[in-house]
Amino acid sequence: MSNAHTIILMSMLSSGLMLGVIFSLVASGVTIIYGSIWMPNAANGQFFLLGALLTWTMTVQFGLPPAAGALLVIGLSVAFSYLLEILLIRRFYDVPNRNISYFVLSLGLTQISAGLLSITYGVWSDQFQVPPLVRGVTFIGPFPLANTRLAAFAIAIVLLALLFALLRFHKYGRALRAVFQNREAAALRGVDVRAVYRLSFVLGNGVVFAGGILFAYAYSFDLSAAWTMAITAFAIMIIGGPGSVLGALVVGLVFGFTQAIVSTFASPTIAAFSYLGAMLIILLFKPSGLFAR
Amino acid sequence: MSVRKNLIPLGVFVALAYGLPLALAGNRYLAFVCGMTLINVLLACGMNLLYGYTGLMPLMFAGIAGISAYVSVRLSEAGLSFWLAMPLGALAASSLGVLLGLPSLRLKGFYFTLCSLVIQSVITLGFIYFSGFTNGDTGIAQIPLPSLPGGISLAGPPYELMLATFASLGIALLIALVGSSFGQRLVAIREDDGLAEALGIDVTRQKLGAFFIGSLFAGLGGAVYAPYLGFVSPRSFDVLVSLNIWLMVAFGGRGTIWGPVVGAALLTPVPFLLQDYYTIKDVVYGLLIIGVIVALPSGLAGALKLSPRPGASKVAMRARPEKAS
Numbered sequence: 001m002s003n004a005h006t007i008i009l010m011s012m013l014s015s016g017l018m019l020g021v022i023f024s025l026v027a028s029g030v031t032i033i034y035g036s037i038w039m040p041n042a043a044n045g046q047f048f049l050l051g052a053l054l055t056w057t058m059t060v061q062f063g064l065p066p067a068a069g070a071l072l073v074i075g076l077s078v079a080f081s082y083l084l085e086i087l088l089i090r091r092f093y094d095v096p097n098r099n100i101s102y103f104v105l106s107l108g109l110t111q112i113s114a115g116l117l118s119i120t121y122g123v124w125s126d127q128f129q130v131p132p133l134v135r136g137v138t139f140i141g142p143f144p145l146a147n148t149r150l151a152a153f154a155i156a157i158v159l160l161a162l163l164f165a166l167l168r169f170h171k172y173g174r175a176l177r178a179v180f181q182n183r184e185a186a187a188l189r190g191v192d193v194r195a196v197y198r199l200s201f202v203l204g205n206g207v208v209f210a211g212g213i214l215f216a217y218a219y220s221f222d223l224s225a226a227w228t229m230a231i232t233a234f235a236i237m238i239i240g241g242p243g244s245v246l247g248a249l250v251v252g253l254v255f256g257f258t259q260a261i262v263s264t265f266a267s268p269t270i271a272a273f274s275y276l277g278a279m280l281i282i283l284l285f286k287p288s289g290l291f292a293r
Numbered sequence: 294m295s296v297r298k299n300l301i302p303l304g305v306f307v308a309l310a311y312g313l314p315l316a317l318a319g320n321r322y323l324a325f326v327c328g329m330t331l332i333n334v335l336l337a338c339g340m341n342l343l344y345g346y347t348g349l350m351p352l353m354f355a356g357i358a359g360i361s362a363y364v365s366v367r368l369s370e371a372g373l374s375f376w377l378a379m380p381l382g383a384l385a386a387s388s389l390g391v392l393l394g395l396p397s398l399r400l401k402g403f404y405f406t407l408c409s410l411v412i413q414s415v416i417t418l419g420f421i422y423f424s425g426f427t428n429g430d431t432g433i434a435q436i437p438l439p440s441l442p443g444g445i446s447l448a449g450p451p452y453e454l455m456l457a458t459f460a461s462l463g464i465a466l467l468i469a470l471v472g473s474s475f476g477q478r479l480v481a482i483r484e485d486d487g488l489a490e491a492l493g494i495d496v497t498r499q500k501l502g503a504f505f506i507g508s509l510f511a512g513l514g515g516a517v518y519a520p521y522l523g524f525v526s527p528r529s530f531d532v533l534v535s536l537n538i539w540l541m542v543a544f545g546g547r548g549t550i551w552g553p554v555v556g557a558a559l560l561t562p563v564p565f566l567l568q569d570y571y572t573i574k575d576v577v578y579g580l581l582i583i584g585v586i587v588a589l590p591s592g593l594a595g596a597l598k599l600s601p602r603p604g605a606s607k608v609a610m611r612a613r614p615e616k617a618s
Contacts, residue, residue, distance in 0.1 A: 099403040108582030115575030284396045
């Protein structure tokens with residue numbers, strides 16, 4: 001195999017993995033929120049973009065060190081989610097068929113956020129690039145890989161592992177899974193359902209924000225990232241099975257590779273077409289998803 | 294819901310729809326706002342048939358309008374008279390809409406809405422991707438205004454009078470439909486489609502009928518919109534536009550004839566009023582969406598108790614979210 005082929009293959013592999021873990025992270029956040037409070041959060045793309053843009057503000061506009069900026073954005077996301085939960089989300093906890101109310105609500109949030117971002121960040125810059133987490137380039141064979149991208153990848157893997165461990169072994173994770181499976185039974189067993197709801201909203205959004213922050217360190221981006229991400233995360237959630245974090249992880253990785261391969265040989269539009277098509281097929285034939293719990 | 298009860302408000306609407314553009318003819322800008330309002334009234338009536346009376350929330354509504362707009366513009370360019378191109382475009386769009394919607398119609402509630410969002414996204418991507426037909430992101434500019442068979446140009450007030458005719462006919466058609474037994478069956482499906490099925494109503498077929506007629510409203514709206522603005526692009530028919538039309542219906546009061554008309558009349562001028570702060574429009578509409586969901590679930594009509602929805606629903610308590618099918 002010639003050098004050129006190796007480089008193309010390596011670039012597809014690396015960007016497939018990188019995009020895959022970010023897709024997995026964001027979709028996990030979305031699916032945790034849907035699985036617990038039945039909120040299909042269409043605003044996830046906006047939250048993702050907000051995470052990336054706030055990282056840009058912290059590092060480029062305020063000149064903070066990259067790691068400190070990232071932690072500060074996560075802190076902001078927690079405060080933001082709590083505020084949103086108190087103002088809007090908790091009003092619907094006891095409404096029957098609330099998933100459609102939540103869906104429309106999140107579309108409203110999307111419109112507000114898109115409007116606000118386009119008259120602020122949209123005016124300040126076309127393209128956003130944040131300083132690297134780690135400087136330098138590592139060569140794998142002939143293939144150069146930016147260290148900041150490697151670092152973002154490593155952090156994403158660690159976050160996914162932590163998320164799994166939390167859901168599997170921690171007391172909160174067990175309560176969350178109990179609520180996933182049967183809200184009434186969980187309540188009867190002494191689980192504070194509302195507290196679990198609140199925590200999963202904050203946790204899920206935190207994971208989505210983390211995805212945005214890592215995306216900002218790995219790639220330069222523009223405001224259109226929000227809508228693409230919203231559609232992709234929804235497609236992953238529906239295909240993987242709403243509420244299934246394992247499904248989000250597996251399908252997220254598959255989508256990452258699909259995006260990398262299809263974008264290399266055709267165009268990103270074709271990749272988007274294929275996600276939407278896959279989502280339609282699953283919606284029509286197996287709406288509970290591939291990894292239904 | 295008697296037909297006769299609506300005759301007086303319909304008369305008032307017709308008088309306003311024809312009178313206002315003529316009264317404002319001296320000010321093209323205000324007359325244009327009137328014209329846009331009339332187009333949105335037509336679209337809101339179609340959305341109301343689906344969302345208000347059948348209980349479906351179709352987020353691909355703008356996409357269907359867009360298909361009709363592109364088809365009718367291209368047909369007129371190919372030399373076909375606008376008066377043929379318009380119904381053909383609307384028919385093509387609603388047929389395609391039914392074809393795309395056919396599989397999703399057996400889905401319920403949130404799953405139908407999600408499915409329609411996916412279809413809307415596919416349509417928008419299609420507008421961008423098939424740039425040979427749609428001219429891609431750039432859009433089609435300088436679409437000529439149609440003229441009457443006698444060679445009389447419809448520029449200016451005459452076009453607004455035509456829009457007034459369409460809007461009035463649209464409302465009249467909606468009143469007739471809602472008063473008919475077909476309309477009653479749709480309301481039965483909205484309230485409880487399981488029960489409707491058990492009573493011997495062919496739910497999918499009724500939904501399909503409603504979908505076809507609702508899409509025709511969208512198609513006509515799209516076809517008259519294109520020459521009026523003289524410009525169409527994928528952005529003119531994206532999901533936010535669908536959402537805005539939905540908002541007009543929900544804000545005015547779903548499942549009432551006049552609520553959505555008032556909603557369209559109140560919301561269409563908003564971006565024009567904002568003028569230089571035009572970009573705030575999205576924020577205003579977004580806040581309104583949240584306001585409607587949180588505080589006005591039955592819209593202005595419900596808040597003012599103008600005309601209660603027929604058989605206002607007592608929502609069944611369900612512990613689990615609805616299943617997809």
